[in-house]
Amino acid sequence: xxxxxxxxxxxxxxHYRPPGDKSISHRLAxxxxxxxxxxxxxxxxxxxxTLATLAAMEALGAVVTRDEDIITIRxxxxxxxxxxxxxxxxxTGMRLLCGALAGRPELIGQKVTLVGDxxxxxxxxxxxxxxxxxxxARIEAVEGHAPLVLTPARLTAVRHETRVASAQVKSALxxxxxxxxxxxxxxxxxxxxxxxxxxxxxxxxxxxRVGDGIALSGGQRLRGDSFQVPGxxxxxxxxxAAALLVEESRVTLDNVGLNPTRDGILRIxxxxxxxxxxxxxxxxxxxxxxxxxxQGTAMTGxxxxxxxxxxxxxxxxxxxxxxxxxxxxxxxxxxxxxxVKESDRIAVMCAQLNELGVDVEERPDGAIVxxxxxxxxxxxxxxxxxxxxxxxxxxxxxxxxVEIDNADWIRTSxxxxxxxxxxxxxxxxxxx
Numbered sequence: 001x002x003x004x005x006x007x008x009x010x011x012x013x014x015h016y017r018p019p020g021d022k023s024i025s026h027r028l029a030x031x032x033x034x035x036x037x038x039x040x041x042x043x044x045x046x047x048x049x050t051l052a053t054l055a056a057m058e059a060l061g062a063v064v065t066r067d068e069d070i071i072t073i074r075x076x077x078x079x080x081x082x083x084x085x086x087x088x089x090x091x092t093g094m095r096l097l098c099g100a101l102a103g104r105p106e107l108i109g110q111k112v113t114l115v116g117d118x119x120x121x122x123x124x125x126x127x128x129x130x131x132x133x134x135x136x137a138r139i140e141a142v143e144g145h146a147p148l149v150l151t152p153a154r155l156t157a158v159r160h161e162t163r164v165a166s167a168q169v170k171s172a173l174x175x176x177x178x179x180x181x182x183x184x185x186x187x188x189x190x191x192x193x194x195x196x197x198x199x200x201x202x203x204x205x206x207x208x209r210v211g212d213g214i215a216l217s218g219g220q221r222l223r224g225d226s227f228q229v230p231g232x233x234x235x236x237x238x239x240x241a242a243a244l245l246v247e248e249s250r251v252t253l254d255n256v257g258l259n260p261t262r263d264g265i266l267r268i269x270x271x272x273x274x275x276x277x278x279x280x281x282x283x284x285x286x287x288x289x290x291x292x293x294x295q296g297t298a299m300t301g302x303x304x305x306x307x308x309x310x311x312x313x314x315x316x317x318x319x320x321x322x323x324x325x326x327x328x329x330x331x332x333x334x335x336x337x338x339x340v341k342e343s344d345r346i347a348v349m350c351a352q353l354n355e356l357g358v359d360v361e362e363r364p365d366g367a368i369v370x371x372x373x374x375x376x377x378x379x380x381x382x383x384x385x386x387x388x389x390x391x392x393x394x395x396x397x398x399x400x401x402v403e404i405d406n407a408d409w410i411r412t413s414x415x416x417x418x419x420x421x422x423x424x425x426x427x428x429x430x431x432x
Contacts, residue, residue: 001407002404002430003407004403007398007400008397008425012250014424015253016420017231018232018253019232019235021045021230021232021287022413023092023167025050028044028229029054029057030096032075036221038224039073041227042228043069045229045232046415047411049087049092050090052088053090053092060079060101061078073224079106080110080112084114087115089116089342091341094125095168098125098128098172099172100176101150103152103154105179109152109153111149113150114147114150119383120146121142121146123342124340128168128169135173136180137152137155138150156181157185157217161188162188167194167195177216178219178222180218181218183215183216184216184217185214188213190309198286199286204220204222233257236253236256238392239253240266240269240274240276240292240294241390244269244276244297245393246296246396248296249296250295252293253293257287258278260288262312262314266278267311268315271302271305272301275294276293278291279293301369304331309334314341316335317384318389318393320390321353321393324369324372325371330368330371331366332366332367336364336365343382345384346365348381352379352387352391356376356379357373357377358372375398376400378404379403379405380406381407385411388404388410392418392428418430
């Protein structure tokens with residue numbers, strides 16, 4: 001489907017509550033399905049990606065029930081599913097499940113196949129297959145890509161140093177380490193998001209710091225508990241960007257997760273001149289939560305500091321959209337990981353911004369975006385939900401309507417995106 005966005009005729013105003021955090025929702029579904037007893041989750045994200053992970057845990061034997069906003073998961077003994085586990089477009093779901101299942105004693109000798117859509121089947125899986133194989137896992141891949149065929153086997157702990165900061169790789173290894181013999185240690189070149197490290201202790205697992213790595217001893221059991229999922233900062237980033245770009249806007253965002261390992265987007269927009277106030281509020285559990293007040297303001301391009309890259313990797317498409325409508329030049333470097341997301345986000349964003357008249361220069365590990373007028377036009381998100389939403393935000397300050405082909409990919413992570421923006425005053429409509 002095609003999404004049509006009209007230039008904003010009035011400021012965006014109102015209160016906004018982002019959907020539940022996608023990364024945390026994936027992790028809670030997996031951990032809850034492995035834990036003893038009952039796990040209750042409030043605020044679980046209702047999107048295609050997270051529901052695929054939840055369905056995979058059901059196929060593996062977990063009992064899942066819903067009562068309004070509460071999802072309850074009861075482990076009922078893992079079993080090999082009768083059909084492949086389809087993770088759709090979810091790289092997080094596939095990589096974390098691969099680690100979680102690779103050595104599960106209940107599944108040893110059986111086969112579990114993980115499949116995904118065409119986009120997911122192009123994304124690199126060797127980054128988890130290789131270290132898990134070093135631990136003793138038996139995983140068949142197709143030239144480093146899905147489908148993945150697991151034959152769970154007994155694992156031995158390893159020390160692994162990741163080449164790039166990746167929460168998915170780190171989490172997969174820690175989940176495998178739960179059933180490995182010995183102590184699993186993961187070392188990163190920079191700290192990636194730490195939701196797994198925050199959640200595991202809540203399930204009764206002890207983690208320790210060993211030098212510059214995070215360590216976990218095998219043989220520990222997971223115990224279910226109750227959890228509240230905070231609002232997703234990655235989803236909130238689109239509303240923050242929209243409110244900043246549209247003059248005289250004033251929007252308050254409630255219940256936003258403020259995890260310091262992924263708040264780079266807030267640091268970036270502040271450096272660009274954003275007028276926003278972050279107000280911490282009492283959270284539930286180990287994740288910090290807050291309220292953010294944003295108002296429209298003139299933005300200026302910056303050189304994005306390299307130390308913020310790992311803390312904002314998912315937000316760079318919307319950073320590029322912001323840069324396109326800001327004064328001056330924005331330079332992004334050290335973000336080559338963007339090329340192996342749902343799309344090659346560097347190439348696709350550069351091409352689509354060019355279609356809208358933006359002066360942008362593609363670089364191997366980033367881009368240079370020179371702000372200026374944005375013309376209307378028709379663009380394509382190339383099957384990438386974050387690119388679709390980023391282009392929609394930019395459409396609010398274009399000279400004419402912006403139409404985004406294949407924008408229905410938004411439903412994989414944020415089905416209510418258009419409804420939420422419309423509630424604040426944006427003019428968006430779906431076209432056949």
